Amino acid sequence: xxxxxxTTSTTxxxxxxxxxxxxxxxxxxxxxxxxxxxYDVGISGGVTSMPxxxxxxxxxxxxxxxxxxLVESNYCKYDNKGLQLFTSSLYLAAxxxxxxxxxxxxxxxxxxxxxxxxxxxxxxTILNAAASNLAMLIVGRLLLGCGVGFANQAVxxxxxxxxxxxxxxxxxxxxxxxxxxxxxxxNIINYFTAQIKGGWGWRLSLALAGVPALLLTVGAxxxxxxxxxxxxxxxxxxxKKVLKKIRGIDNVExxxxxxxxxxxxxxxxKHPFRNLLMRKNRPPLxxxxxxxxxxxxxxxxxxxxxxxxxxxxxxxxxxxSLYSAVITGAVNVLSTVVSISLxxxxxxxxxxxxxxxxxxxxxxxxxxxxxxxxxxxxxxxDKGLAILVVIMVCxxxxxxxxxxxxxxxxxxxxxxxxxxxxxxxxxTVFVNMLFTFIIAQAFLSMLCAMKYAIFxxxxxxxxxxxxxxxxxxxxxxxxxxxxxxERVWKQHWFWKRFMED
Numbered sequence: 001x002x003x004x005x006x007t008t009s010t011t012x013x014x015x016x017x018x019x020x021x022x023x024x025x026x027x028x029x030x031x032x033x034x035x036x037x038x039y040d041v042g043i044s045g046g047v048t049s050m051p052x053x054x055x056x057x058x059x060x061x062x063x064x065x066x067x068x069x070l071v072e073s074n075y076c077k078y079d080n081k082g083l084q085l086f087t088s089s090l091y092l093a094a095x096x097x098x099x100x101x102x103x104x105x106x107x108x109x110x111x112x113x114x115x116x117x118x119x120x121x122x123x124x125t126i127l128n129a130a131a132s133n134l135a136m137l138i139v140g141r142l143l144l145g146c147g148v149g150f151a152n153q154a155v156x157x158x159x160x161x162x163x164x165x166x167x168x169x170x171x172x173x174x175x176x177x178x179x180x181x182x183x184x185x186x187n188i189i190n191y192f193t194a195q196i197k198g199g200w201g202w203r204l205s206l207a208l209a210g211v212p213a214l215l216l217t218v219g220a221x222x223x224x225x226x227x228x229x230x231x232x233x234x235x236x237x238x239x240k241k242v243l244k245k246i247r248g249i250d251n252v253e254x255x256x257x258x259x260x261x262x263x264x265x266x267x268x269x270k271h272p273f274r275n276l277l278m279r280k281n282r283p284p285l286x287x288x289x290x291x292x293x294x295x296x297x298x299x300x301x302x303x304x305x306x307x308x309x310x311x312x313x314x315x316x317x318x319x320x321s322l323y324s325a326v327i328t329g330a331v332n333v334l335s336t337v338v339s340i341s342l343x344x345x346x347x348x349x350x351x352x353x354x355x356x357x358x359x360x361x362x363x364x365x366x367x368x369x370x371x372x373x374x375x376x377x378x379x380x381x382d383k384g385l386a387i388l389v390v391i392m393v394c395x396x397x398x399x400x401x402x403x404x405x406x407x408x409x410x411x412x413x414x415x416x417x418x419x420x421x422x423x424x425x426x427x428t429v430f431v432n433m434l435f436t437f438i439i440a441q442a443f444l445s446m447l448c449a450m451k452y453a454i455f456x457x458x459x460x461x462x463x464x465x466x467x468x469x470x471x472x473x474x475x476x477x478x479x480x481x482x483x484x485x486e487r488v489w490k491q492h493w494f495w496k497r498f499m500e501d
Contacts, residue, residue: 019164019166019167019248020245020246020247020248022224022245022246023162023163023164023171023246024171025223026158026162026223026224026246027159027162027163027171027174028174029215029218029219029220029222029223030114030155030158030159030175030219030220030223031155031159031174031175031177031178032178032212032215032216032219033114033117033151033152033154033155033175033178033216034151034155034174034175034176034177034178034179034182035178035179035181035182035185035212035215035216036117036118036121036147036148036151036182036209036212036213036215036216037148037151037152037178037179037182038178038179038180038181038182038183038184038185038186039182039183039185039186039208039209039212040090040144040148040182040186040209041179041182041183041186042182042183042184042185042186042187042190042325042329043186043189043190043205043206043209044086044087044090045087045190045325046186046187046189046190046191046193046194046205046325047190047202047205047206048078048083048086048087049190049194050190050193050194050201050202051065051066051199052199052200052201052202053202054083055199056199057086057131057133057134057137058080058082058083058086060080060082061077061078061080061083064076064077064078064080065077065078073448073451075447075448075451076447076448078444078447079444079445079447079448080444081441081445082134083444084440084441084442084443084444084445085138085441086134086137086138086141087440087441088436088437088440088441089138089141089142089145090141090142090144090145090148091145091148091433091434091436091437091440092142092145092433092437093141093142093143093144093145093146093148093149094145094146094148094149094152094429094433094436094437095149095429095430095433095434095437096145096146096149097120097145097146097147097148097149097150098149098150098152098153098426098429098430098433099426099430100149100150101113101116101117101149101150101153101154101426101429102153102422102423102425102426104116104150104153104154105153105154105157105229105422105425105426106232106272106422107233109225109226109229109230109233110154110155110157110158110161110225110226110229111154111158111220111223111224111225111229112220112225113150113153113154114150114151114154114155114158114216114219114220114223115217115220115221116150117146117147117148117149117150117151117154117216117220118147118151118213118214118216118217118218118219118220119147119217120143120144120146120147120150121143121144121147121151121209121212121213121216121217122210122213122214122217123143124140124141124142124143124144124145124146124147124209125140125144125206125207125209125210125213126140126210127139127140127143128140128141128144128206128207128209129203129204129206129207129209129210130203131206140206144209145433147213148433149429149433151216152409152429152432152433153422153425153426153429155175156172156175156409156410156412156413156425157226157413157421157422157425158223158226159171159172159174159175159413160172160410160413160414160481161226161227161228161229161481162226162227162246164247165478165479165480165481166344166478167344168344168414168481169343169344169348169410169477170340170341170343170344172406172409172410172413172414173336173339173340173343173406173410174340175406175409176336176339176401176405176406176409176410177333177336177337177340177406179336179405180329180332180333180335180336180401180405181333182212183329183332183333184326184329184330184332184333186205186329187325187326187328187329188326188329189204189205189208190205190325191323191325191326193205224242224245224246225242226242227239227240227242227243227246227256227259228259228262228263228418230242231256231259231260231263232263232266232418236260239256239259240252240256243255243256243259258482259482262417262418262419262482263418265417265418265419266417266418266419268419269419269420272419272420272422272423273423273426273427275419275420275423276420276423276424276427279498280485280498280499281416281417281420281424282498283415283489283492283495283498283499284412284415284416284417284420284424284484284489285424285427287411287412287415287472287473288411288412288415288416288424288427288428288431289427289428289431290465290468291404291407291408291411291412291428292408292412292428292431292432292435293431293435294404294408294461294464294465294468295404295405295408295432295435296432296435296436296438296439297435297439297458297461297462297465298359298400298404298458298461298462298465299363299396299439299454299455299457299458299461300396300397300400300404300405303328303393303396303397311324311325311390324390324393327390327394328390328393328394328397331394331397331398331401332397332398332401332405333401334398334401335397335398335399335400335401335402336401336402336405336406338401338402339351339401339402339403339405339406339407340406342402343406343407343410343477344477344478347475347477348407348410348411348473348475348476348477349469349473349474349475351402351403351407352403352404352407352466352469352473353466353469353470354399354403355399355400355402355403355404356403356462356463356465356466356469357466358395358396358398358399359396359399359400359459359462360459360462360463360466361395362392362393362395362396362399363392363396363455363456363458363459363462364455364456364459365388365392366389366392366393366396366452366455367452367453367454367455367456367459369385369388369389369392370389370451370452370455371451371452371453373385404465408432409428411473411476412424412425412428413425413428414476414481414484415476415481415484415488417482417484417485418481418482471494472494472495474488474489474491474492474495475488476488485499
């Protein structure tokens with residue numbers, strides 16, 4: 001029997017669909033995968049700025065910071081390949097795991113793939129919290145990375161497929177909202193655990209990753225799989241039953257028939273990754289890849305990974321640097337809420353274009369201030385200028401959080417046709433994790449070599465991606481996933497040349 005919905009109804013293309021409680025609850029539970037991802041992003045920067053953690057695992061870095069004269073430049077305090085590997089190893093594992101996650105998502109379903117992610121997260125958390133040497137620490141991070149690969153593969157697809165079209169953008173951004181909440185929680189926890197006497201606070205920070213890991217695992221056990229996935233795996237009756245349940249109506253035949261037709265077409269594709277390279281699939285593939293590359297080249301993860309380290313570099317004291325990271329984390333969450341409220345009203349393009357201008361200005365201001373006032377041996381920035389830098393970082397983070405952050409995941413998840421959706425999402429996650437790994441592994445060395453100019457480097461890329469949005473990124477607001485080819489790609493001035501009749 002269909003679940004009851006709110007009194008308002010919406011349509012999925014021409015299909016009636018209520019906004020049912022089961023859809024909202026399922027999306028909230030699934031989106032906890034983002035909470036785990038965000039916690040992992042935020043926690044690493046905090047623990048790598050804790051003296052007790054550095055002394056135990058990275059004594060070379062500890063000595064650089066605490067023995068004056070060992071480092072010639074403020075910008076090089078934390079330049080250490082091993083320290084960068086601790087952060088980046090997670091993303092190296094994620095980009096490998098996502099290829100296996102693509103097969104799992106297609107063969108086992110979205111729900112089971114999320115469950116596998118949760119198990120990886122739990123085991124990785126236990127190893128990290130109990131680590132007695134660097135190898136154990138890295139193995140734990142690698143397992144967490146496998147969890148990220150599986151979760152980032154399954155969750156955005158799950159959210160896009162289960163949500164009615166009218167609120168698809170908002171529900172999909174729940175994933176990114178949970179990422180930002182995870183980052184904020186990590187920053188707050190780091191702030192308090194850094195003050196624990198005895199030097200074991202970092203263990204508590206890493207252990208508390210078990211909370212979102214358990215939420216994701218329990219959530220995966222509770223939610224239903226998507227009708228798309230069930231139909232794709234030949235379970236038609238179950239797929240129709242779930243469709244009635246999540247839409248809140250009995251007459252789901254039109255939508256069900258379209259899903260079955262799309263599934264039959266998808267089954268004709270024996271090699272989805274090879275099919276991705278077909279001419280007609282190049283527009284969503286190119287868009288998905290460039291969105292992931294550009295998302296990382298904004299410099300956001302450099303700031304979110306290493307926020308406490310970055311603020312320490314600028315001369316903030318230990319607790320002050322963690323406190324500043326908490327502020328940026330809070331701005332990140334609030335701005336993602338703005339995206340949820342506006343993405344299905346204003347559309348995707350307007351948010352990306354506005355944010356491009358805001359990110360460009362804020363990063364250029366940071367580059368100028370640091371270039372003029374923070375020299376290699378300057379003890380710290382003046383208080384007023386330090387506050388200005390924090391404000392500009394928050395301005396940058398806020399614009400990213402309502403644009404390139406959530407939309408970098410949303411747009412690819414809603415533009416691939418069913419026959420290549422799992423493969424397309426896999427490529428999306430792979431490219432994202434590849435460039436996340438590169439930035440995480442290179443940032444501290446880049447900061448040492450380029451100094452303040454690193455912010456000018458990222459701002460140049462912001463200009464490029466804004467121009468890309470103007471000319472090559474079509475609007476997908478309010479368009480059913482299965483109608484993207486006809487209503488988006490065939491209508492676009494550039495991409496229509498790749499479409500076949």
